[in-house]
Amino acid sequence: xxxxxxxxxxxxxxxxxxxxxxxxxxxxxxxxxxxxxxxxxxxxxxxxxxxxxxxxxxxxxxxxxxxxxxxxxxxxxxxxxxxxxxxxxxxxxxxxxxxxxxxxxxxxxxxxxxxxxxxxxxxxxxxxxxxxxxxxxxxxxxxxxxxxxxxxxxxxxxxxxxxxxxxxxxxxxxxxxxxxxxxxxxxxxxxxxxxxxxxxxxxxxxxxxxxxxxxxxxxxxxxxxxxxxxxxxx
Numbered sequence: 396x397x398x399x400x401x402x403x404x405x406x407x408x409x410x411x412x413x414x415x416x417x418x419x420x421x422x423x424x425x426x427x428x429x430x431x432x433x434x435x436x437x438x439x440x441x442x443x444x445x446x447x448x449x450x451x452x453x454x455x456x457x458x459x460x461x462x463x464x465x466x467x468x469x470x471x472x473x474x475x476x477x478x479x480x481x482x483x484x485x486x487x488x489x490x491x492x493x494x495x496x497x498x499x500x501x502x503x504x505x506x507x508x509x510x511x512x513x514x515x516x517x518x519x520x521x522x523x524x525x526x527x528x529x530x531x532x533x534x535x536x537x538x539x540x541x542x543x544x545x546x547x548x549x550x551x552x553x554x555x556x557x558x559x560x561x562x563x564x565x566x567x568x569x570x571x572x573x574x575x576x577x578x579x580x581x582x583x584x585x586x587x588x589x590x591x592x593x594x595x596x597x598x599x600x601x602x603x604x605x606x607x608x609x610x611x612x613x614x615x616x617x618x619x620x621x622x623x624x625x626x627x628x629x
Contacts, residue, residue: 397420399413399415399416399418399420400418401413401416401418402415402416402418404416406420447497450497451494451497454490454493454497455490458486458487458489458490459486461482461486462479462482462483462486462487465478465479465482465483466479466482466483476525477524477525478525480521480522480524480525481521481522481525483521484517484518484521484522485518487514487517487518488514488515488517488518491510491511491513491514492511492514494510495507504551504555505548505551505552508544508547508548508551509544509548511544511547512540512541512543512544512547515540515544516536516537516540516541519532519536519537519540520532520537523536531586534585534586535582535583535586538582539578539579539582542575542578542579542582543575546571546574546575549571550567550568550571553567554567561627562610562613562614562620562623562624563614565606565610566607566610566611566614569603569606569607569610570603570607572599572603573596573599573600573603573604576595576596576599576600577593577596577599577600579596580593580594580595580596581593581596
């Protein structure tokens with residue numbers, strides 16, 4: 396026999412509420428059954444991953460439709476200049492850059508970098524149709540793109556073929572930065588019909604040379620290299 400916690404009257408076991416004061420009758424042994432269920436699922440699940448093939452189709456459809464719509468607008472409405480070439484070239488460049496990541500192909504990184512360079516060169520060539528001439532493309536833009544592509548491929552070769560340690564990567568980067576700055580200055584001076592000599596790039600070359608010498612020294616002396624790695628947590 397139980398009693399009401401409010402008025403103390405005896406209660407029958409079948410009662411849910413006190414007949415005198417209408418107080419709910421609660422059994423302490425059944426408190427767990429009164430706990431509201433959780434709004435979250437009991438089992439951990441995972442949202443289904445979007446297939447790369449479907450994502451690639453979506454991206455391709457969006458890029459093709461964007462290029463086609465802009466091309467038709469340029470042809471039928473705004474036809475004073477070939478402005479749609481900017482959009483078409485950008486869509487092509489985006490597809491080439493996103494293609495390896497979207498489809499997860501087994502194309503070597505060197506092939507991807509080469510395709511990226513070719514796509515960038517094609518985009519610049521399309522832009523040249525809206526300029527006064529194409530001399531800037533053949534004498535400056537194309538050589539610069541070729542230089543950047545060659546340096547990117549050589550950097551990937553060094554990292555993947557020789558060593559990917561942090562100090563070695565820093566050495567590669569310093570050397571390639573010097574080569575990039577020298578190439579940029581010489582190509583610009585060639586385009587402007589100036590004498591081929593180093594000015595501002597010589598400063599970059601000097602700084603990169605000091606950094607490269609320091610890195611080579613650290614890499615050569617094993618105790619020093621180990622201490623640097625410990626202190627920099629490499």
